[in-house]
Amino acid sequence: MLAVVKKPRIEIRAKHIPAPLVRFLKDTYKPENVAVCKNEDSIPFEESDxxxxxxxxxxxxxxxxxxxxxxxxxxxxxxxxxxxxxxxxxxxxxxxxxxxxxxxxxxxxxxxxxxxxxxxx
The missing domain is CATH 1.10.260.40 (lambda repressor-like DNA-binding domains)
Structure with missing residues (x-):
């Protein structure tokens, strides 16, 4: 899995990302700045909309x-x-x-x- 905070740029890569960590990221950096996806779903940051x-x-x-x-x-x-x-x-x-x-x-x-x-x- 991959969790990305867009600003400031933070990437967390692991087989499993615990839900409390995702909640912490969303609470701290705003939900619209946090994306969580499976590795096969991820794209390079430069290619994101x-x-x-x-x-x-x-x-x-x-x-x-x-x-x-x-x-x-x-x-x-x-x-x-x-x-x-x-x-x-x-x-x-x-x-x-x-x-x-x-x-x-x-x-x-x-x-x-x-x-x-x-x-x-």
């Missing part, structure tokens, strides 16, 4: 995807082949994410590159 419908900036999406993988800025910058300062500027909205960089981020994270590009600009 909740994650797809987030109204986030490209920088926030970079941070969210990096945090999901427990990667530091140094690790992601190395994978992207850029300096940490440039990654930090993108995450904080001081530097725009180019289409080319959005594609690269999508490849590295295995997600849709559109999440990292602001089409309004």
């Amino acid at each position: 909740w994650f797809k419908n987030l109204d986030s900036t490209p920088g926030e999406m970079i941070v969210a995807n990096r945090d999901l993988r427990n990667w530091s800025q140094v690790t992601l910058a190395a994978k992207l082949g850029i300096q940490v300062q440039n990654l930090c500027a993108m995450e904080n909205g001081r530097r725009a994410v180019s289409r080319k960089m959005a594609v690269k981020l999508g490849e590295i994270f295995g997600t849709d590159p559109a999440a990292f590009f602001d089409f309004s600009k």
